[in-house]
Amino acid sequence: MLYNSAMDIFLKGCDHKYAVEQMLLTLYPDERPVYPEAPGGADRVEISLRRGGKYASAVCRLSREGKNAVGQARFALGRAEKAVDAVRLEQRIVKLAFYRAALALGHDKPVWGSLTGVRPAKFFTNLMERDSLSFAQARRALTSEHGVDPDRAELCARAAEAAISARASLTEKDVCLYIGIPYCPTRCAYCSFVSVDAPKILKTIPAYLAALEREIDAVAAAVRETGRRVISVYMGGGTPTTLSAPQLDRLLGKLRAGFDLSACREFTVEAGRPDTVTEEKMRTLLSHGVDRVSVNPQTMSDAVLEAIGRHHTAARVAEAVETVRKVGGFALNMDLIAGLPGDTPEGFASTLDKVLAFDPENITVHTLALKKGSKFLTEGASLPDGGAVGAMLDTARFRLADGGYRPYYLYRQKFMSGSFENVGWTKPGFENLYNICIMEELCPILAMGAGGSTKLVAPGGIVRRLMAPKYPKEYMERVDDTCASKERICEFFRTLDKKEGF
Numbered sequence: 077m078l079y080n081s082a083m084d085i086f087l088k089g090c091d092h093k094y095a096v097e098q099m100l101l102t103l104y105p106d107e108r109p110v111y112p113e114a115p116g117g118a119d120r121v122e123i124s125l126r127r128g129g130k131y132a133s134a135v136c137r138l139s140r141e142g143k144n145a146v147g148q149a150r151f152a153l154g155r156a157e158k159a160v161d162a163v164r165l166e167q168r169i170v171k172l173a174f175y176r177a178a179l180a181l182g183h184d185k186p187v188w189g190s191l192t193g194v195r196p197a198k199f200f201t202n203l204m205e206r207d208s209l210s211f212a213q214a215r216r217a218l219t220s221e222h223g224v225d226p227d228r229a230e231l232c233a234r235a236a237e238a239a240i241s242a243r244a245s246l247t248e249k250d251v252c253l254y255i256g257i258p259y260c261p262t263r264c265a266y267c268s269f270v271s272v273d274a275p276k277i278l279k280t281i282p283a284y285l286a287a288l289e290r291e292i293d294a295v296a297a298a299v300r301e302t303g304r305r306v307i308s309v310y311m312g313g314g315t316p317t318t319l320s321a322p323q324l325d326r327l328l329g330k331l332r333a334g335f336d337l338s339a340c341r342e343f344t345v346e347a348g349r350p351d352t353v354t355e356e357k358m359r360t361l362l363s364h365g366v367d368r369v370s371v372n373p374q375t376m377s378d379a380v381l382e383a384i385g386r387h388h389t390a391a392r393v394a395e396a397v398e399t400v401r402k403v404g405g406f407a408l409n410m411d412l413i414a415g416l417p418g419d420t421p422e423g424f425a426s427t428l429d430k431v432l433a434f435d436p437e438n439i440t441v442h443t444l445a446l447k448k449g450s451k452f453l454t455e456g457a458s459l460p461d462g463g464a465v466g467a468m469l470d471t472a473r474f475r476l477a478d479g480g481y482r483p484y485y486l487y488r489q490k491f492m493s494g495s496f497e498n499v500g501w502t503k504p505g506f507e508n509l510y511n512i513c514i515m516e517e518l519c520p521i522l523a524m525g526a527g528g529s530t531k532l533v534a535p536g537g538i539v540r541r542l543m544a545p546k547y548p549k550e551y552m553e554r555v556d557d558t559c560a561s562k563e564r565i566c567e568f569f570r571t572l573d574k575k576e577g578f
């Protein structure tokens with residue numbers, strides 16, 4: 077992150093630096109937080125928190141570019157039965173006071189209001205569960221208390237609804253599996269993933285798959301030993317269909333031999349790059365029970381495809397979709413990105429129309445996020461401004477809703493154009509459980525492969541994370557350690573089953 081200036085921060089009566097910095101990043105992303113000993117800088121935020129008999133109150137005094145404003149927020153102490161609730165509510169009012177001071181100073185209202193987190197729907201369900209609000213009250217609180225715009229509150233409410241329904245369908249023994257294939261045929265200009273494409277590195281695929289098979293054995297043993305039930309499998313990357321049909325056949329066979337998939341409700345394989353889709357590969361996936369694939373054009377404009385370094389045309393996307401449909405038996409997801417270089421609201425609307433004509437079961441609309449490592453950041457790019465990106469997302473909401481799709485999961489990322497959101501849309505009945513589970517942290521995700529992030533979830537949220545080495549070379553070298561770490565999965569589930577605390 078490159079900062080253009082600094083904001084002095086003073087906290088009195090609390091030490092909620094993280095909450096203040098999250099709000100600073102949302103409101104003034106170019107300003108670096110500094111904590112000087114004494115007031116001095118012209119741009120500063122002073123937040124004081126006071127706990128009285130009935131209320132905890134936060135007051136924020138914000139000074140910027142010669143102007144001053146005050147914002148306040150409070151909560152009734154009776155709402156915080158446990159210490160952890162008090163901390164959470166304190167952080168919330170600290171952010172709210174800062175947010176209100178910024179609006180009083182003339183800051184434009186962000187579409188997500190005072191919300192800074194990456195999972196707005198989880199914020200919504202927390203309002204219901206931790207603050208004991210009804211669904212309708214939580215929805216009202218989003219717009220009235222937290223300043224979320226009504227369209228985003230609607231997205232959030234629908235995603236929360238899907239999360240509540242998914243949670244009701246899960247048992248405490250359920251787990252999802254993730255398998256990472258960090259290889260792509262070529263690298264997209266906006267990519268920051270640990271995906272590798274150089275021909276020399278692509279030659280390492282067989283060795284990578286051999287290491288991955290060992291990790292699959294270790295995770296499968298942990299799942300069997302602890303009596304867990306696999307309900308969803310997701311193979312992502314990278315682009316898993318960079319593998320040849322025989323490689324996919326062997327890998328999927330290995331998964332089916334290791335895990336009991338009889339209770340598995342869905343099996344996704346990302347075929348993100350249309351230039352990797354062949355009939356032989358699709359038939360291989362189908363023969364192993366894969367029932368959802370994701371072909372991701374990002375845009376249907378050839379000029380924009382070229383600008384993002386995709387070495388294929390929109391016509392190739394149409395061919396890939398035709399192949400998927402010809403083989404049959406798959407729900408189809410298609411990813412789009414709003415805010416790509418050279419794109420316009422009109423161009424994005426045309427992309428939407430073309431993708432809607434393919435009639436996919438899911439459409440995921442991302443907003444471009446500028447991440448470290450992407451060419452757009454290192455080499456620069458001419459990107460649509462926040463207003464244009466907002467117009468693209470408005471068009472997506474209206475057209476997808478008109479086309480019979482509804483939002484079912486969403487998340488936000490740091491450094492996203494206009495601080496908007498990514499939204500998964502679905503035709504009724506085609507919600508992807510894995511996406512809901514990972515976004516809402518509903519059940520453990522057991523990840524295999526380079527960069528895999530296993531999330532062990534207990535009631536109340538994630539309590540353990542296990543990370544595999546990021547890069548394929550490192551992953552292969554350290555696969556013994558990665559396999560040995562699976563004992564921690566067993567320990568976690570044993571503790572959970574004994575209902576002992578963490």
Ligand code: SF4
Nearest residue numbers: 260263264267271314
């Ligand atoms: S297909 Fe995805 S993972 Fe692969 S290079 Fe493009 S953005 Fe990165």
